Amino acid sequence: MLTLEKRPQPSKALSYITPVLAVIVTMIAGGLLFAALGKDPVVAIRTIFWEPLFGEFASYYRPQLLVKGGPLILIALGLSLGFRAGIWNIGAEGQYIIGAICGAGVALAFYPLDAWYIFPLMVIAGALGGWAWAMIPAILKVKFGTNEILVSLMLVYVAEQLLASMALGLMKNPEGYGFPGSRNLQQYPAAFNGELIAGTGMHWGVAAAFIAAIFSYILLNRHILGFQIRLTGEAPRAAKFSGVKPARLVLICMGVAGALAGMAGMFEVAGPSGQITLSFNVGYGFTAIIVAFLGRLHPVGIILAGLLMALTYIGGDVAQSRLQLPAAAIQMVQGMLLFFLLAVDVLTNYRIKMTKREVA
Amino acid sequence: MKMKKRSFLAGTAMALGLAATGAWAQDDKVKVGFVYVGPINDGGWTQHHHESALKMVETIGADKVDMVYQENVAEGPDSERAMTQMALEGADLIFTTSFGYMDPTINVAAKFPNVKFEHATGYKTAPNVSAYSARFYEGRAVMGTIAGRMTKSNIIGYIASVPIPEVVRGINSSYIHAKKVNPDVQFKVIWLYTWMDPAKEADAARTLIEQGADVIFQHTDSTAPLAAARDAGNVIGFGQAGDMIEYAPSPRVSSIIDNWEPYYTSRVKAVMDGTWESHNVWEGINTGMVGIGEITSAVPAEVKAEAEALQASIESGEYHPFTGPLKKQDGSDWLAEGETADDGTLAGMNFYVEGIDAELPN
Amino acid sequence: MDLSAINPILLLASLMVAATAVMIAALGELIVERAGVLNLGVEGMMITGAIIGFAAAVHSGSPAVGFVAAAVGGAGLSLLFALLTQVALANQVASGLALTLFGLGLSSLIGQGYVGIKPPVIPKLNIPLLSDIPVLGPILFRHDMVVYFGILLVVLVWLFLKYTRAGLVLRAVGENHEAAHALGYKVVRIRVLAIMFGGACAGVGGAYVSLVRVPQWTEGMTAGVGWIALALVVFASWKPWRVLLGAYLFGGVTVLQLNLQAAGIAIPVEYLSMSPYLITIIVLVIMSNRRSASPASLGKTFHAAQ
Structure with a gap:
């Protein structure tokens, strides 16, 4: 059984890695959503995360x-x-x-x-x-x-x-x-x-x-x-x-x-x-x-x-x-980003451990 | 990715510090952008702009027009960004469809002198910015006539949105024409301070009905008031923004429809043939911008005929809904016998006409 | 100006309708908060319930199916919150806000095909005999089923908290999760169930807006009712009967405001609209003099350290 064990100190390394992880997971989940809406997921993700920074009109x-x-x-x-x-x-x-x-x-x-x-x-x-x-x-x-x-x-x-x-x-x-x-x-x-x-x-x-x-x-x-x-x-x-x-x-x-x-x-x-x-x-x-x-x-x-x-x-x-992605889909992706960022934070503060189920 | 760069190069290359990379790529398609304040399926204001835009594309031909839009754009800096983005990506003409986009439109237009802008319901223009709005009060005159004839309790309820001149004009126009055919009518007005909040609209409609109203006007966009009228029975109402035909033949007995398609088509064509010029127009029943939905069988034939005659006389320009003698609510004179209101007064209308037993907010 | 136009009987009757959605949602949140969890995602769950209920009712032709679907949908969405806060131990305030954002987006995506459709009508009960009693009849006995369900829910929640062992355990978890854990109660499991109950109630409340009160589907149509529900729980100082009272009071302010306007009385609408929130703050201050007003563990993350 998986249990969480509190780290004595929050992990420094993980606190840097987890946000990146969350962004990547969001891109995957968001891509799936866009694909379900009939849009090219790669293009959509690139447009959202890449275009404003390095695109034509950056x-x-x-x-x-x-x-x-x-x-x-x-x-x-x-x-x-x-x-x-x-x-x-x-x-x-x-x-x-x-x-x-x-x-x-x-x-x-x-x-x-x-x-x-x-x-x-x-x-x-x-x-x-x-x-x-x-x-x-x-x-x-x-x-x-x-x-x-x-x-x-x-x-x-x-x-x-x-x-x-x-x-x-x-x-x-x-x-x-x-x-x-x-x-x-x-x-x-x-x-x-x-x-x-x-x-x-x-x-x-x-x-x-x-x-x-x-x-x-x-x-x-x-x-x-x-x-x-x-x-x-x-x-x-x-x-x-x-x-x-x-x-x-x-x-x-x-x-x-x-x-x-x-x-x-x-x-x-x-x-x-x-x-x-x-x-x-x-x-x-x-x-x-x-x-x-x-x-x-x-x-x-x-x-x-x-x-x-x-x-x-x-x-x-x-x-x-x-x-022509609906505004609602983008709002959902923002929501997902938050979910994932909040969820992965657990890794920073806790360690996941395999434990044997205790016999009652 | 094909993108025209002329506007971008002409207008902002310096400001943005980008080097010009060649003359504009000629492209035979005209690119038209729409900025919307609500979602495209709000069932009201934005939906009708969007539907009109789609029809415009259909009329002119999808091979000639490239239409892009952005929905749910907040008024203020977000709208400025949305417009800039469209202009950068090569839009030739951009329609900004909410009053709150007025100053942002003027700002962005100054940066892109070669892009044309059309702002709905405002009053500011520039060499490359037009203003357009609809004389919805003409439609209200027709509905007011039906209301005055149809009411049995002589109490007419009015669900008003935000206290701006357009809404005040609507109340005045409906009242004047209801009163004309039925001197005993009384108006009850509820201000909701929102354009769309179905639950509040439903509550307001119920309140008006409970206070004896058997005709409900609405200047808010949802069908909630019509549903409340249906539940109450023996209460009628009118479609707003859209036809709301699903509530016909009763309680929805007619409607005022926002039909921007003829205007959009003509303006896009003007850009295509290079005849576009800045103007400030206010169109009504005559050009079809204000559509009158079918008057249903719930309305007696003679009332229907009367309403249609009024509609025809407004359409032909023979009659103006604000024709004197009219006094302001405080009893002071406004229009003398036979005098019609000038557009300046109408544009800033901030008073009720005589006889309305309510107080205008502020 | 014509105050006589206001019919107090009809005013009271419409107040009951106006209060129902917020009341049901607030009862759900009350249970969640009594379990020590603060879920600020009520608005997101309500709007999701509103569209899922609407869609289910339209497709099945049955409003009852709609309400059940809304409850399931609301509970399903709340599971996301439960996962974040109870399993991944994320901050509840941030998770709740994220849930609202997500729910608003999700509902408008689902709702794209449902604009301009009329849902099946829910009949008013018009309870025989009772509805004919003068005065009381029109006020109390001529509503749709859901209005009575809301009141029944108040009674059930009250009975549950006060008289059942499960209710006692729930309260214990909310007051002191460490102690409850030490006593062998499954803190996380109880909280997940409470969160799901809250989600189901919010879903039903949302569906009441889209199926009965309005009835139509429009994006964002709950227009802040979820936030009022949160205020209401506080106003009620976490007691079910006061939720009923507060809902009628909040609903009453709205309905009265509209009635006064229609009667031609110029009232400062903005100031009247802010009154429920100000009253809630005042109640909070008054309540604070007494001990144990709010659940002691409210909003705190629980992790069972071995």
């Missing part, structure tokens, strides 16, 4: 990977701190929305003033908005012991309603012929988060994601707080004995995650998206949870996972328009 798609991956990475980095400590903020989508609303709110309040300080203020407002929204579940957890998973999830729906109310009411573009949606910040230079270097896809949000990755790496490896976070996640009892204050950790982890998610929302609304609309949020906050796990909660891993996720979106779109 010079357009590669920057797009940053545009799509940037917010995912930024949010996932924040979430990973909490996840490591066993603090489950799954409401990043809400924090992202509130950050966008606050950031856009600052811009619209100053419109049409042209001043250098508007954009920095927007960044601060976005971060504060996301932070405040994350503080609700954090404080409730610390004060009353409520479950942060559930409270942060509920607040996503509240934030979505607030977004709708803003797009239809307070922030509606007065020159928009009555259509819902704010002014387009892309046309407001003082607030526009454009490309830092043309053609690279690098905007402030992507830069912030990389900066956050470096900080998070240093924090986790060099700083006492990072040690406390890891200790709390791995051995909560021992953490308590060594003087870690769980309440403080909750407030810090949730706060950082909220602030980063809020900033991601702000950079998105000021840049690639441009507007507060009814459909502004497209699920980055939820996808980032997946990215955090795919990246094994490690900053470098998260960057790679965010880019991989972005690749499946962009490659999926290419496959859709070129091969």
Whole structure:
């Protein structure tokens, strides 16, 4: 009989090999699915995973990977701190929305003033908005012991309603012929988060994601707080004995995650998206949870996972328009990728052993 | 892989830092792209764009047109990427079929001056971007007439989607024409803030029926309201976006059909003969963009005749559904006797006409 | 403005219908969470149940077959989650989200041939005699079978948890899986069964949307009901009767909102729509003062170390 035996230390080698294994298994399973739909599996897989990187128009798609991956990475980095400590903020989508609303709110309040300080203020407002929204579940957890998973999830729906109310009411573009949606910040230079270097896809949000990755790496490896976070996640009892204050950790982890998610929302609304609309949020906050796990909660891993996720979106779109693969099939392949990545992770932490069935 | 490169080379070679590798490969097929906001089988808005696109290919000939599409494209940066991708891969003409694609379309069009773009339901244009929409309110006028004649309770329910001018026009047009044939009608409006959520639509329809409505209008895309009408019995409704013929002869007594095929065919042909020019059009019953589904046997012959006469007079241009005297809901004058509404006012319509006993959101 | 147009009897009756899908799905999730597992994939299982039930009902011509197929389909999909979290010991939050993503894709692939088809109709029961009682008759006794099945399920789940040995074991597993394991209970087996029950209930709830409430098939038609079901379990503080109450309250907010609009009363729809979620948070805070509100092992991975 097969049983699992916990490894004393997670296997380093396997933690590098398993994600690759999962991607390969996904390609095989996805290929079978595409074949079942009557498409050439090799072409389809190549279109999704190869074309955006090395195909004919890679010079357009590669920057797009940053545009799509940037917010995912930024949010996932924040979430990973909490996840490591066993603090489950799954409401990043809400924090992202509130950050966008606050950031856009600052811009619209100053419109049409042209001043250098508007954009920095927007960044601060976005971060504060996301932070405040994350503080609700954090404080409730610390004060009353409520479950942060559930409270942060509920607040996503509240934030979505607030977004709708803003797009239809307070922030509606007065020159928009009555259509819902704010002014387009892309046309407001003082607030526009454009490309830092043309053609690279690098905007402030992507830069912030990389900066956050470096900080998070240093924090986790060099700083006492990072040690406390890891200790709390791995051995909560021992953490308590060594003087870690769980309440403080909750407030810090949730706060950082909220602030980063809020900033991601702000950079998105000021840049690639441009507007507060009814459909502004497209699920980055939820996808980032997946990215955090795919990246094994490690900053470098998260960057790679965010880019991989972005690749499946962009490659999926290419496959859709070129091969007319249904969007649903691509969504299923993304789901499968997650399944396999989650499933193979067991090999990193556990050893599979053959044992004889015990005689009862 | 055959791919035309002219647009790509002309527009973005510099920006993307790619070297030009030759003149564009002449290819006799015209490549047309469609960007959809929903799935192609949503049974509503997107499905009808897609069906119209397929019919366009059939009309012009699959040997002359290459059609590509992308479904479920979120408004915002994702749509910008979808359009760019089509343009890069050599599309000559790209239809973007949701209001939220307006600014992305303008952005992408600026990068690809040789690719033509057509944006549905917006108001911005550019030398290579046209705007097109349908005068659905003309269809609403015909349905309003049927509704006013058919209601026995004099209460008409209206399931509205998102408070934008198009929906407000629809409510006003239906009300004006129902009232014209039946001065006692009263409208009850429910806003759902969504274009498609079958469960909510069903609940809204039931609520309206419970409050006495025996005619249900819907500006949402699912058949759920018709199913609720069928279950209630003695309630009628109209197909929306599609014919919804599976609910005929009753409760579905007629329908407003989105038929984009004539427009798509003419625009693709214009690109083929090099006569395409940017414009901002608003087409109605006259060009067939707004189709009126068969009026079923559940409607008395004289009502049917009356509705068809109205349809004919709109089609010929003899009658405009917004013809004065009309007042706004607050009692202020809008149109004088015989005056018709100008397109500018209609495009931004954000008020109810006099007599509607409800408050417009915001 | 005409409040008299709102008929409270009909309002209550439609509230019962509006609450059924979310109630059944929430009861399933309640059992899953009582066993200590947090499955965030309810939406994915519901939508899969919605299409499988729809397809089966259309092909067999029998709504009953549809519901059974939906239950099997939902349970089948939940097995994926069970494999990931109970066998491969993957994180439950991430696995649940992956399940939803997968389920949404799967359902729309299966559903491609079913747009614009009318499913067979489920008759209203109109229970003789009882349905003629004034006031109560129209509210309580003129619904389709599934509405009563939902209420029956509340009773059954309550009886199961409170009075059966199996229910006791399930709760023990959810409260402290280490201790339950030490007592010789098969933690993994019990949890897999609970997850499958949750999947079956979500499937039935989804099929109720596609077969009765709407009835038609549209991609993504459950439109977030699965997430409301998750909120409902919390709101109910993991107690079956409160699921019933909460479902009626949540359904009531929706139906009342529509009624007020139809009566011509301008209400801030967004703020009313967020109220169920805010109420849930408040309930969570109130509940937290009492001990043992949520299952202690909720969301934690169990591995039997020898």
